[in-house]
Amino acid sequence: MSVGLVWFKRDLRLRDHQPLAQAAQCERAFGLFIIEPAWLQSFECDPRHVDFLLRSLQPLQIELRQRGMPLLVRIGEAVQVLEALRREWNVTHLFSHEETGPAWSYARDISVGRWSRIQHVHWQEWPQTGVIRRLRSRDGWAARWLQRMEAPQVAMPAGFRAPPGMQPDPLPTLADLGLPTPRLQPPAGEADAWERLRAFLGGDGRDYRRALSSPLTAPEACSRLSAHLAFGTLSMRSVHQATELAIEHTPDRELAYGLRGFSSRLRWHCHFMQKLEDQPDLEWRNIARSLDGLRPGDGGPWGALAQERFEAWCEGRTGYPMVDACMRQLCSTGWLNFRMRAMLVSFAAYHLWLHWRAPGLFLARQFLDFEPGIHWSQMQMQSGTTGINTLRIYSPAKQARDHDPLGEYVRRWVPEYGTPAYPAPIVDEKSALAQAKEALYGHRHSPVARQEADAIQDRHGSRKSGLPATTQRRGRKKTADPGQGVLF
Structure with a gap:
C-alpha cells in the first residue's frame, strides 16, 4: 500500500500545491509540519515568526481535515520525526517543495535525503518559486522564470484517504514552546493572503510606484504580501498570474501603471533567492x-x-x-x-x-x-x-x-x-x-x-536578455535597479 506524507515547510496553503496533488494519488495520505529546534534556536528566529506560522497552520489544518487529510504537527529534529512516522504508519512516499533557506535547513535537507535513501522512502520535491536547482548559468534565467510562472497552476485535490484511525495533532501554543506573545499579531493564513492580493489588484495598488518609497505612505500603497510569500500562504505563480490578469483587464490606467511596477519586482524576488541557492555560504x-x-x-x-x-x-x-x-x-x-x-x-x-x-x-x-x-x-x-x-x-x-x-x-x-x-x-x-x-x-x-x-x-549578475517579446507587448518594463525591487 502506498502511504504518502506531505511535508509542509514554507508552503502553508492548499492552492497551487504540487505535493498535495501528488499525495492525492496515494492510497493513504497525511500531512506534517515539523517545528524544529534548529529553527527555534537559530539567530534568525523570533517569536513573531513562530506566531505567524502557528496562526497560518490553524486554518490550514481545518481545511485539510475537511478534505480528509490529518495534519500532524510535531516538535523535534526532522529525521527523527520522519522515521517515527515511517515506522508507525508505513510511509512509502515523502512529498515536499524545494526550499532555499539558511544553513540549518540546508543541512537538514541533506540529512533527510540520506534518510530517505536508506529507508527506501521515495522523496519527491517540486519548485514553488523561480529558483532553479543546480543552475549552471544565469543565461536565459529570466525566460525560464517566466515559463515557470506562466505554467498552469496545480488544481486543489478534492479529497484524500487518511490512514485509518489517524487524527490531527493539537497545535502547540507559544507558551508551550516557551515563547512570549508578540504585541502585534497581523492577520495570517491563506485566506488573508488572498484577501490582501485581491484588494491590492482591485485598486489599492494604484499608488504603488509613487508611494512605496516613503514610510508615511508605503504601508497603504504596498501589497503587504511579503510575509505571505515568505511563509508560502500563497504561491509566487498565483501572484504573478493574478497580477498579469488584473493589468490586462483593468480600465484604470493608473492602477495598471502601479501593477506593472509591482509585477516587475516579482522576478527580482526570485533573482535574489537564486544567489543563495547557487552560493549558500x-x-x-x-x-x-x-x-x-x-x-x-x-x-x-x-x-x-x-x-x-x-x-x-x-x-x-x-x-x-x-x-x-x-x-x-x-x-x-x-x-x-x-x-x-x-x-x-x-x-x-x-x-x-x-x-x-x-x-x-x-x-x-x-x-x-x-x-x-x-x-x-x-x-x-x-x-x-x-x-x-x-x-x-x-x-x-x-x-x-x-x-x-x-x-x-x-x-x-x-x-x-x-x-x-x-x-x-x-x-x-x-x-x-x-x-x-x-x-x-x-x-x-x-x-x-x-x-x-x-x-x-x-x-x-542579472541578464537583460531572455524575456520573450510578449512581455514587452504587455507593457512591462525591465527594472533597471534591482536594489529597489524586492519588497512588496
Whole structure:
C-alpha cells in the first residue's frame, strides 16, 4: 500500500500545491509540519515568526481535515520525526517543495535525503518559486522564470484517504514552546493572503510606484504580501498570474501603471533567492572575498567601539532621527518599506562601518517577512560587498527631506527628538563617509577586485536578455535597479 506524507515547510496553503496533488494519488495520505529546534534556536528566529506560522497552520489544518487529510504537527529534529512516522504508519512516499533557506535547513535537507535513501522512502520535491536547482548559468534565467510562472497552476485535490484511525495533532501554543506573545499579531493564513492580493489588484495598488518609497505612505500603497510569500500562504505563480490578469483587464490606467511596477519586482524576488541557492555560504561570507577583513567583526575581533555603535543602531538611538524612527517602527511592527530598510543597512555599513553579519541577524529577527535568500543578498549588496553592484550610500537627512518633509514620521516614532533627551549623532557623517568611500572605492580599482568582479558577475549578475517579446507587448518594463525591487 502506498502511504504518502506531505511535508509542509514554507508552503502553508492548499492552492497551487504540487505535493498535495501528488499525495492525492496515494492510497493513504497525511500531512506534517515539523517545528524544529534548529529553527527555534537559530539567530534568525523570533517569536513573531513562530506566531505567524502557528496562526497560518490553524486554518490550514481545518481545511485539510475537511478534505480528509490529518495534519500532524510535531516538535523535534526532522529525521527523527520522519522515521517515527515511517515506522508507525508505513510511509512509502515523502512529498515536499524545494526550499532555499539558511544553513540549518540546508543541512537538514541533506540529512533527510540520506534518510530517505536508506529507508527506501521515495522523496519527491517540486519548485514553488523561480529558483532553479543546480543552475549552471544565469543565461536565459529570466525566460525560464517566466515559463515557470506562466505554467498552469496545480488544481486543489478534492479529497484524500487518511490512514485509518489517524487524527490531527493539537497545535502547540507559544507558551508551550516557551515563547512570549508578540504585541502585534497581523492577520495570517491563506485566506488573508488572498484577501490582501485581491484588494491590492482591485485598486489599492494604484499608488504603488509613487508611494512605496516613503514610510508615511508605503504601508497603504504596498501589497503587504511579503510575509505571505515568505511563509508560502500563497504561491509566487498565483501572484504573478493574478497580477498579469488584473493589468490586462483593468480600465484604470493608473492602477495598471502601479501593477506593472509591482509585477516587475516579482522576478527580482526570485533573482535574489537564486544567489543563495547557487552560493549558500553568502549567508556568512563576503561574496567578494577580496574584501575579507575590511570591517571589524569580519574574521576578527568586534571591538568595544563597534559594539557600542551596533547597540545604538539596534535600539534606535544613533542621533540620526530618520534612522532611529525607521528602526523603532521596524522593531515595533515587523515591517518597513524597502527604501528605509536599505537606508538602515547603508547606515550600519558605511556610517558606522559595521560588518553586515551581526546587523543582518538582528534585522532577520525583526522582519516578519524574513526570506533568507533575499535578506542575505540584500545585506551584502547594500553593504558594498558583492563586488559588482553600485555602492548605495543613503543620506538620512536627504531621505528625511524627500520622504518626511514635515517631520510627521520622525515625530511619531522619536517623540523625544529636539529635546535634551535625544542623543547627539553617534558619528560625524562627513568624516565617516569619507573614510568608508576611500576604503571601498580604493579597493574597487585594484586589479584583484576587477578580476574577481568579472567572475561574480558571471555567476550572480542579472541578464537583460531572455524575456520573450510578449512581455514587452504587455507593457512591462525591465527594472533597471534591482536594489529597489524586492519588497512588496
